Amino acid sequence: MASKSSKRTYASFSEPYGSSSLLSNPVPSAKRSRRNEPSLWSQILSLPHPTTQSLLYQICHANPNLAAFVQSAHNARLAEEAARPPVNFDHYSRDCWYTMNKKYKRLSCSKQFEMMGDICQVLDESREAIVAAAGPDVRWETRRNALEVLRKICKSIALCDEPQIRHELTKDGFMLGQFADSMQELARGMNEEEKERYKAEGLYEKLVDLSNDCGPDDMEGLPAVFRIFDSSHEDGDEDEQDEALDESEDGGDCDADSREYVGNLYDDDTEEENHPGEEDEVGFGTAAIGLPAGVRLGALREIYSQNYQQMTRPGQVLHQPPVIPSQPPRTKVFSIGELS
Incomplete structure (x- = not known):
């Protein structure tokens, strides 16, 4: 009976004698092994944000071709922002109004006083969320709605139906003062054209009416918001006044110089006439x-x-000795x- 032939494996061919051959051992590479260094992208991510911006500006300033990529990315972001619908913050106004007027209405004054921490937290979180989402780079409609919602929240605070809650929110002017500072920040983000547009839509008049709802000491930062909107007209008036003042000063100097010149002439003639000898x-x-x-x-x-x-000359006789x-x-x- 013929014996069955066993199948040979690859190992039996590579090592026929059962000993390790030179081919089975790894050949050492002639290249020097590198340590695992962090990649360039990891290094960029590890840099502080201002440092990255400064390096990018220096690189683009040295190479105008690279600056075109930055300009293209900036235009793409503006186009994306313009296509995005404006943000509506009205739900923050409704939440704040409900928290102040309805949520704790059935509680006693002492219980309402204990809940003032929760009420202030709702107001602060709403204000911070509105300002964070309505920066100077967003659409004007978003910043307009943000400023209008802040005005509504301030009016809800000033006209709160619960006397205890209204007193705690307006007694020191701190809460309304924070809202006034946020309104100033939004107003500064508008250019002159946007300010005029805000006034043309009648929203500035509503902002001025807020001073009638709040006391003079409840919201001290509100007049500063008015000055930001009126700064363009005041600057124009101040420039005209400065030009008129400069012209008057120049004219006054010319008149003074002319008077001084004439006076010097008169003084010289007078001295010669009165004291000839x-x-x-x-x-x-x-x-x-x-x-x-x-x-x-x-x-x-x-x-x-x-x-x-x-x-006297020779031969000349004076009439009077x-x-x-x-x-x-x-x-x-x-x-x-x-x-x-």
Whole structure:
């Protein structure tokens, strides 16, 4: 009977003699093994957000071709945001109104006071959620609705049906002050065109009416919201006033300069007309200093006569001879230091 032939395995072919051959051992690679270094994407994710933005700006500034990719991504985001419907925050207003007016209506004043923490939490969470979803990069309709809902919540606080809850929310002005700060943030996110559009729709008038519902000390930050909307007109008026003031100052300087110039001319002419011989007069007095009274008078007469002869030309006769003063002329007194 023929014996059955056993099937040989691959191992029997590779190792016919049962010993490990050189081919069975792994050949060591000539390349140097690398350590598991983090990938570039992992490194980018590990960087702080401002650092990543700064590096991206520097790279785009050095390479304008890369800046085109950033511009394209920005335009795509704006197009996506414009196609998205505006966010409606009215449900926050309804939730806040129900929490203040209906949810704890049947409780006593002491129980309502104990629940003020829950009420304030609902108001704060609603306000923060509205401001976070209505940043400056969203559609104007979203920010308009956010500002309008904040106004409605403030009005619900001021006109709350429960006296105890209304008193606790308005006694120190803290809650309404936070809402006023959030409204300022939303108003600053609007440009001049959006502010005018907000006024044209009659929403600004409702915002002004809120000051009638709240007391003067309940919501101190509300006038700042009005100033943000009126800043464009005030800036224009201030610019016109500054220009008018500059023109008036320039005109005043010209008038002052002209008056000073004319005054100098008048003073020069007056000095020449009133004191034509001031230098000679000083010289006369200086020469006569230190002489007796009688000798001094004679010396002065002699000096006058000499000057008269010098002033007259040969053969010229003056109609009126010079008048010799009977008293000595005014002399200038010098100090000892000046004479020395």
